[in-house]
Amino acid sequence: MTNEWCGWREATERALYGPGDGFYTRPGGPGPAGHFRTSVHASPLYAEAVATLLCRVDTALGRPDELALVDVGAGRGELLTGVLAALPDEVAARLRPCAVERAAHPRGLDPRIAWRSELPAPGSVTGLLFANEWLDNVPLDVVETDADGVPRRVLVRADGTERQGDPVDGADAQWLGRWWPIPPAGGIVPAPDAVSPGLRAEIGRPRDEAWAQAVRTLRAGLAVAVDYAHERDGRPPFGTLTGFRDGREVAPVPDGSCDITAHVALDACAGPSAQRLTQRAALRALGVDGRRPPLAMAATDPAGYVRALSAAGAAAELTDPAGLGGFGWLLEPVGGACAGLLGPADAA
Numbered sequence: 001m002t003n004e005w006c007g008w009r010e011a012t013e014r015a016l017y018g019p020g021d022g023f024y025t026r027p028g029g030p031g032p033a034g035h036f037r038t039s040v041h042a043s044p045l046y047a048e049a050v051a052t053l054l055c056r057v058d059t060a061l062g063r064p065d066e067l068a069l070v071d072v073g074a075g076r077g078e079l080l081t082g083v084l085a086a087l088p089d090e091v092a093a094r095l096r097p098c099a100v101e102r103a104a105h106p107r108g109l110d111p112r113i114a115w116r117s118e119l120p121a122p123g124s125v126t127g128l129l130f131a132n133e134w135l136d137n138v139p140l141d142v143v144e145t146d147a148d149g150v151p152r153r154v155l156v157r158a159d160g161t162e163r164q165g166d167p168v169d170g171a172d173a174q175w176l177g178r179w180w181p182i183p184p185a186g187g188i189v190p191a192p193d194a195v196s197p198g199l200r201a202e203i204g205r206p207r208d209e210a211w212a213q214a215v216r217t218l219r220a221g222l223a224v225a226v227d228y229a230h231e232r233d234g235r236p237p238f239g240t241l242t243g244f245r246d247g248r249e250v251a252p253v254p255d256g257s258c259d260i261t262a263h264v265a266l267d268a269c270a271g272p273s274a275q276r277l278t279q280r281a282a283l284r285a286l287g288v289d290g291r292r293p294p295l296a297m298a299a300t301d302p303a304g305y306v307r308a309l310s311a312a313g314a315a316a317e318l319t320d321p322a323g324l325g326g327f328g329w330l331l332e333p334v335g336g337a338c339a340g341l342l343g344p345a346d347a348a
Contacts, residue, residue: 005155005163008241009206011254012139015158017102023256024103024137038133039226039279039324040079043314047082049286050130053341054083057128057222058091060337067094068127068221070120072214073134074099076106080113096127122216129214129223135269136227136261138207142241143168143176145199151182154200160253168203175205179268180235200239204265211269211330218334222341226279228263229328235265266328273339274332279318280325285342288315 016023039046058067071080080097087095098114105115142154146164151173153165168176176182180201215223230236240263243252252260266276319325333339 005157005165007141007153007165008156008254009139009141011156011158012260015254015256015260016137016139018256021256022102023259026256027104038075039318039327040075040082040132042317042324044082044086045288045314046283046318047079048086049283049288050079050128051083051086052286053222053224054087054095054128055091056341057338058094060341061126061220062337063094064126065094066096066126067091068096068098068125068129070098070100070125070127070129070217072100072119072129072131073137074101076103077101077109077113077115079130079132081110084110084112119214120217122213123219125217125221126219127221129218129221131211131214131223131225131227133227135207135211135225135264135266137259138210139260140206140262141172141203142239143172143182143201143203145182145197147197149182149196151176151201156254158253158255160251160255172203172205175203175208175268176201179204179232179265183237199237200241201235202239202241202262204268207264208269212271215271215332215334220335220337221333222338223332223334225264225266225269225330225332226327227266228261229266230263231267232265236263264328266330270330271332274330275340275342276331277329277342278321278325279327279329280321282329282331282342283315283319283325288318 014022017025019025020027054067054069058064061067069080069083071077074080077099080099084092084095084097096114097112098116098120100116100119102117109115143151144154144164146152151168153168154162155165156162180203182199182201183196211225228240230240241252241260242262243250243258243260245258250258252258254260270276317324331342
């Protein structure tokens with residue numbers, strides 16, 4: 001890693017995806033599961049829910065001869081592996097699973113899974129595109145207000161040292177004005193004629209563009225993004241940029257030693273036909289329910305009761321509104337067939 005000053009977007013790109021030495025591209029690394037726990041790693045119920053959604057997409061599309069499942073930001077292929085195990089044989093026989101991941105092909109992966117470093121070509125996919133905690137790792141720039149309250153791009157070195165650069169202008173300034181005004185709506189509001197130094201924001205425009213490109217790969221079907229998210233009326237006044245290493249949150253140092261992530265403005269990513277809801281609502285619509293089995297079952301089927309109790313605990317973790325259940329789901333149908341597959345957006 002070099003130690004020159006640059007914006008966080010450039011620094012993160014090198015730190016996470018640098019050829020041969022990036023956090024995600026370094027040979028022999030453990031992958032995301034070695035550093036943080038996603039819904040995919042929490043329980044096989046998550047892959048089973050995605051399999052249920054894929055079957056709904058398949059039915060809505062009239063059971064095409066070839067059905068695609070594209071996993072964007074696939075890690076080591078854990079989600080695709082779980083979905084393949086959960087699908088009915090008839091659907092699995094027509095499925096073309098594809099992992100999009102910049103890390104190298106992992107050993108021992110199911111040979112049915114195609115592995116590629118870039119998204120498929122526009123309009124080449126019929127089926128489900130699923131991006132679980134991908135957008136939060138799409139690099140972006142950070143801004144901070146100076147002593148006069150002017151938003152300036154934050155420059156950083158590989159050791160994490162920061163300084164302020166030039167004022168934000170052009171398309172990035174327009175994005176901030178529309179999606180993350182400073183001070184943020186619902187955040188710190190300065191007194192009249194007062195300045196607000198030290199407020200921070202993350203320019204999500206690269207994520208909007210990345211998501212639009214992902215959606216364009218579909219000829220017909222459904223695109224789903226799942227991530228840490230915040231809304232325009234509640235943007236955090238000091239941003240969300242952080243790091244993770246070995247299961248712990250750490251300072252975001254762009255030297256390749258840690259994951260660098262920031263929450264996603266899913267409302268800015270959303271297209272005109274998109275639906276947004278919480279993971280709790282989405283998983284409940286897909287049959288994941290954290291309710292405990294009836295106690296009477298323990299007397300009639302003790303083994304079944306233990307299994308059901310374990311599943312209820314896993315479901316409760318996935319749907320906990322204070323944890324994984326609070327994640328945002330963005331669903332974008334391409335073509336009318338796959339609209340409304342999870343019911344209304346305000347479902348509980």
